[in-house]
Amino acid sequence: MNYEVCGTKIVVLCEEFNPKSILECGQVFSYKLINGFYFVFPQDKLAVVYKENNRYIIEILNGNIEFFVNFFDLNVNYAEIIKKIQKINTENDELILNAINFGKGIRILNQNKIETLISFIFSQNNNIKRFTNSLELLRKQKGKEISYRKSSVREINEILRENKFFSFPTTQTLETLDKEFFASIGAGYRAEYLALAVGELNKFERKENLSTVLLQKELLALKGVGVKVAECVMLFGFHKTDVFPVDTWINKVYFNLIKKEEKINPIKISQILSEKFGDLSGFVQQYLFYYKREKNI
């Protein structure tokens, strides 16, 4: 077992859990680091993650244990995943080994499909600071304030008194939002894409049984969703770990460290890497992305 439940707290027992790596490896934008505490607010839930007695605690402030066990993917054995990756990894040994070693606390979260889709449409050709700000405005203006139970930690209660957290808007609310609204929260030219996407949300509520190929086809049919965003949505929202999203960072890693010579586009890179790593692609992508971003290798 990777964890132990203690009232409203989940005590994480394995080594493959690190809130910084998990939350800052680029898969999620519904969190905030305040005074060393990671506040995580997927959908309309709220939890705070911190270290205590050399163990990580996920304290649930709104929501239940089951939700956050699933959210943090706690029933999956990441030590096994890492072992499997190391077996596949034949060339480029050092790069991948270093990336895993650096980011072994990463886990791929199980996020809401709609929230992931909307978030990643905002992300295209944008910078993180700017679009996370847009997402915060979206929550503040169209979500509702998340209520919470008191923490057992005094400092957390102090933070809660000074900070409000807002839920991601419901699908029903999202469906009412138009281009002008998205433009007003700084979406830029993506406002049109978002307005069109919220009109098609009903399609994506129950698509987990779809194969990766068919799901990608449906996502690509949305205007403003290209291969990279589609793959992020599939990986982070649908837990399809057999895709390898290639963004500017993975692109740089590929050219600088893997294949320096030939001219090759991101879609091809994604194909090559996902063929190589199969169902482990998503994990490898996150290790490499985080390693590149943090260490700028």
Added chain:
DNA sequence: GTGCAGGTCAGCT
């Protein structure tokens, strides 16, 4: 002022 940011689309060959 200029260039860039976890890309994508339309309009070309």
Added chain:
DNA sequence: AGCTGACCTGCA
């Protein structure tokens, strides 16, 4: 199929 320029906008 594959390539290229344009694209909102805030911030360095």
